[in-house]
Amino acid sequence: MYTCGPTVYNYAHIGNFRAFLFEDLLKRWLKHRGFKVLHVMNLTDVDDKTIKGSQKQGSSLKRFTEYYANAFFEDAATLNIEPANHYPRATEHIAEMAALIEELMDKGYAYRGEDGSIYYAINKFKAYGRLSKIRVAQLKTGARVKVDEYAKEEAQDFALWKAWTPEDGNVFWETKLGKGRPGWHIECSAMSMKYLGKTFDIHCGGVDNIFPHHENEIAQSEAATGKTFANYWLHNEHLLVEGKRMAKRYGNYYTLRDLIDKNCDPRAIRFLLLSTHYRQQFNFTFEALEAAKSGIERIENLLHRLHDVSDIDSHEKAEELIERARNQFGNAMDDDLNTNVALASVFDFVREVNNLIDANTLSIEEARKVQAFFAEFDAVFGILGEAKKETLTQEAQELVAKREEARKAKDWKTADELRQQLKAMGFVIEDTAQGVRWRRDKN
Numbered sequence: 001m002y003t004c005g006p007t008v009y010n011y012a013h014i015g016n017f018r019a020f021l022f023e024d025l026l027k028r029w030l031k032h033r034g035f036k037v038l039h040v041m042n043l044t045d046v047d048d049k050t051i052k053g054s055q056k057q058g059s060s061l062k063r064f065t066e067y068y069a070n071a072f073f074e075d076a077a078t079l080n081i082e083p084a085n086h087y088p089r090a091t092e093h094i095a096e097m098a099a100l101i102e103e104l105m106d107k108g109y110a111y112r113g114e115d116g117s118i119y120y121a122i123n124k125f126k127a128y129g130r131l132s133k134i135r136v137a138q139l140k141t142g143a144r145v146k147v148d149e150y151a152k153e154e155a156q157d158f159a160l161w162k163a164w165t166p167e168d169g170n171v172f173w174e175t176k177l178g179k180g181r182p183g184w185h186i187e188c189s190a191m192s193m194k195y196l197g198k199t200f201d202i203h204c205g206g207v208d209n210i211f212p213h214h215e216n217e218i219a220q221s222e223a224a225t226g227k228t229f230a231n232y233w234l235h236n237e238h239l240l241v242e243g244k245r246m247a248k249r250y251g252n253y254y255t256l257r258d259l260i261d262k263n264c265d266p267r268a269i270r271f272l273l274l275s276t277h278y279r280q281q282f283n284f285t286f287e288a289l290e291a292a293k294s295g296i297e298r299i300e301n302l303l304h305r306l307h308d309v310s311d312i313d314s315h316e317k318a319e320e321l322i323e324r325a326r327n328q329f330g331n332a333m334d335d336d337l338n339t340n341v342a343l344a345s346v347f348d349f350v351r352e353v354n355n356l357i358d359a360n361t362l363s364i365e366e367a368r369k370v371q372a373f374f375a376e377f378d379a380v381f382g383i384l385g386e387a388k389k390e391t392l393t394q395e396a397q398e399l400v401a402k403r404e405e406a407r408k409a410k411d412w413k414t415a416d417e418l419r420q421q422l423k424a425m426g427f428v429i430e431d432t433a434q435g436v437r438w439r440r441d442k443n
């Protein structure tokens, strides 16, 4: 599985992370279903944007991109994204790219322009436009584009190797192709095939990668190898923020760090970004983020309650519910990662198990099976993590015991004071028909 990684010229924004989270979910689900996944994600550390950024900051390209690469790894860990097996950097694979470009020239798919750069001749590759469904017949042949990003309407021969110009400063490599640097698209062809072979299974990215980036990757790779490049392409839709396309000028542009600075819970961010089907446009709002947070709390509260069910005979009602939840969840995820339906079944299940506990009809053995289901769920969604390990601190335990004594002695005032003390420590105490319960106060 190859997923287009970040261009390390700034902090990744939540739209970027929607893609990385969808890919993480896909990988986790495939693993859950027993597939072995070899995951490669590139880091684009040389392109128009990184060069401009490093020059603006007055630092070397390496130092500049290293900083943002590290920031990306930190952010990915914050969002509990499982690391890829390989994170190849473009600057470390110049030789592979140059070799691929040479091969394309030998086979007649690439040519040198009068500016010294090497371009891909899209009219030579008959399948050009197959992925993005653009009609190449209408294009003027020989029109060329040197920048890395352009629109469908501008489909034309694109740069594989960019001859050095003074604007590139000290960013260049001396290769057989001449002094210069690679275009953006060639790096993904060269690095994916290096680590995954000429044909691999899955290639992912955002919808904005379909054209020109992925169209060009196919053209480069298949022209060189004569083989299918990737068997399956999966693209996630755009993210809107508060109903609008995210843009600095709308004031709705957020990096992950911006949200963490606003005290947003990273688990809620992860959950929210995964909760809408990846091929649907998704509208990020702070209200929805709150709802995601309480969704996680609903599951966690149930998990806490499972610890203190009383020892009764099994009623087998739970077994049936677990079986149904597991099937519904699995079928929905198998259906192109239909998270909307999968999560609806999980929350139905939460409600039903709560009902069983309320009625004191859940056995300890059944509670363990419910826990096992949520462990499976969380291996895929990755949002519960630490909550499962939560226990009362020693000090809190003593206060709970003291409060019980006070209640037995009908000393309501002391009992209430102790409850307040526990609340200040972050533990909410509830008296129920089945005894005292506690949960973490999330606020």
Ligand SMILES: [Zn+2]
Binding pocket: 003, 004, 005, 188, 213
């Ligand atoms: Zn790519």
